[in-house]
Amino acid sequence: MMKKRMMAAMLAGAMVLSVTACGNSSGAEKAAGTEGDAPAEAPAAEAEAPAAESAGSVELVVTTTFAGEDSNAQNYKDAVKAWEAETGNAVVDTSATADETFKTRVATDFETGSEPDVLFFFNGADSNSFIEAGKVVSIDEIREEYPDYASNMNEDLITASLVDNKKYAVPANGFWEAMFVNTEILEAAGVAMPGADYTMDQFKADCEKIKAAGYAPIAAALGNIPHYWWEFAIFNNQSPATHLEIPENAGDENGQAWVQGMNDIKELYELGYFPENTLSATDDETFAMFTEGKAAFLIDGSWKVGGIVGACQSDPNDPATLDSAKLDKFDVTYVPGKGDRKATDLVGGLSSGYFITRKAWDDPVKRDAAVSFVEYLTSDEMVPKFAQHGASALKNAPEVDTSEFNVLQIKAMNMMAGTTSLTGAVQDLFAGDCRVSTFDGMPEIVTGRVVAEDAVAEGLEAYHNQ
Numbered sequence: 001m002m003k004k005r006m007m008a009a010m011l012a013g014a015m016v017l018s019v020t021a022c023g024n025s026s027g028a029e030k031a032a033g034t035e036g037d038a039p040a041e042a043p044a045a046e047a048e049a050p051a052a053e054s055a056g057s058v059e060l061v062v063t064t065t066f067a068g069e070d071s072n073a074q075n076y077k078d079a080v081k082a083w084e085a086e087t088g089n090a091v092v093d094t095s096a097t098a099d100e101t102f103k104t105r106v107a108t109d110f111e112t113g114s115e116p117d118v119l120f121f122f123n124g125a126d127s128n129s130f131i132e133a134g135k136v137v138s139i140d141e142i143r144e145e146y147p148d149y150a151s152n153m154n155e156d157l158i159t160a161s162l163v164d165n166k167k168y169a170v171p172a173n174g175f176w177e178a179m180f181v182n183t184e185i186l187e188a189a190g191v192a193m194p195g196a197d198y199t200m201d202q203f204k205a206d207c208e209k210i211k212a213a214g215y216a217p218i219a220a221a222l223g224n225i226p227h228y229w230w231e232f233a234i235f236n237n238q239s240p241a242t243h244l245e246i247p248e249n250a251g252d253e254n255g256q257a258w259v260q261g262m263n264d265i266k267e268l269y270e271l272g273y274f275p276e277n278t279l280s281a282t283d284d285e286t287f288a289m290f291t292e293g294k295a296a297f298l299i300d301g302s303w304k305v306g307g308i309v310g311a312c313q314s315d316p317n318d319p320a321t322l323d324s325a326k327l328d329k330f331d332v333t334y335v336p337g338k339g340d341r342k343a344t345d346l347v348g349g350l351s352s353g354y355f356i357t358r359k360a361w362d363d364p365v366k367r368d369a370a371v372s373f374v375e376y377l378t379s380d381e382m383v384p385k386f387a388q389h390g391a392s393a394l395k396n397a398p399e400v401d402t403s404e405f406n407v408l409q410i411k412a413m414n415m416m417a418g419t420t421s422l423t424g425a426v427q428d429l430f431a432g433d434c435r436v437s438t439f440d441g442m443p444e445i446v447t448g449r450v451v452a453e454d455a456v457a458e459g460l461e462a463y464h465n466q
Contacts, residue, residue: 064120068097071306117360157393169353176348189213203336219295233261239340250457262452
């Protein structure tokens, strides 16, 4: 039985550099992260409290990003049920897909005193507001009463807050951002599967062949979710050592790298490598183009594995309906490199984790339950189920039986084994209004209505004046 060790040890040095999430996304943000940011437009869950299983049980309100297309959505639901059965407590689940709307909702909940008891959320700039307000409890404070809290985690891989350098969020699983490939389109266009030394020049040559064969080379909605191209276009004009440095202005060396990144996206747009409706389409629509064999390349986060697998099932919610032959036509590889960034230098890290809020901590009825819940979800037994083809912060990462995974997850593991570095998503440091001129303004940039340098300058001014 073939086995592979989780990539946590291999990636530990690179992970220390990570200060985010994308993605997307959710994602990144997942991400964006993204973070990344994960796909947009999924409604917040309106869950009702399950019936208490025993007298005196505790009801916890928990909010996570394990929803929608996130590959861990079902793992989370299963874990919650198991914890409820084991403890007799109950969870009110208000999880939702990690898009910008979700981030705003979480911030508003804290501002209005409606925050959950436990929150799985980004530990970069997105969490600054409620940390500054003292509305979450640090790991060190929790350890004063529960000395073994998060003791199974490698301390170096627990990200510190940008606010006070204290650690608040206990990580469960890491993320990466890479390039998914529809190999059926590549075969039709006579294009070879990209490898570890793939360059932007090779990518553009391949896109030209794919376009000539009648397909859209790149699945991306630049008017809706430009996050991943924004990130890697900038990264391709920098290096892992400089990517997380916010420029002082658009005219300095790093600022010019950002400007060039925006112009690189503009060039791809002018060459016709994005879908014809890229400026008006939603991310869901361009993702469907990819899974339905109309677009060849998709840059997104590790969470998108679940979405691709779901698209290959006759019932997205039933793994037993998986069309293995269809799934086998998808692969994942490195984002084409340029300059000092090798293709194998990816964006990723341990950008999210479980926060315990001050509201729950100060409630003597909920304190034990909140600690118990986080410890259960971040145990040595549970984390590998969530980390899957990614990475974790466990001190002793267990071996994983790859027979338990589908073919795309195994391809992702193999891809990650060749990664030379993981760097956090700079967009997660450059959050909120700072991103409007280049995120929301991407259509204006690529069509030439706004000069890239002006858009970057506007965003940096907002960043430095906040």
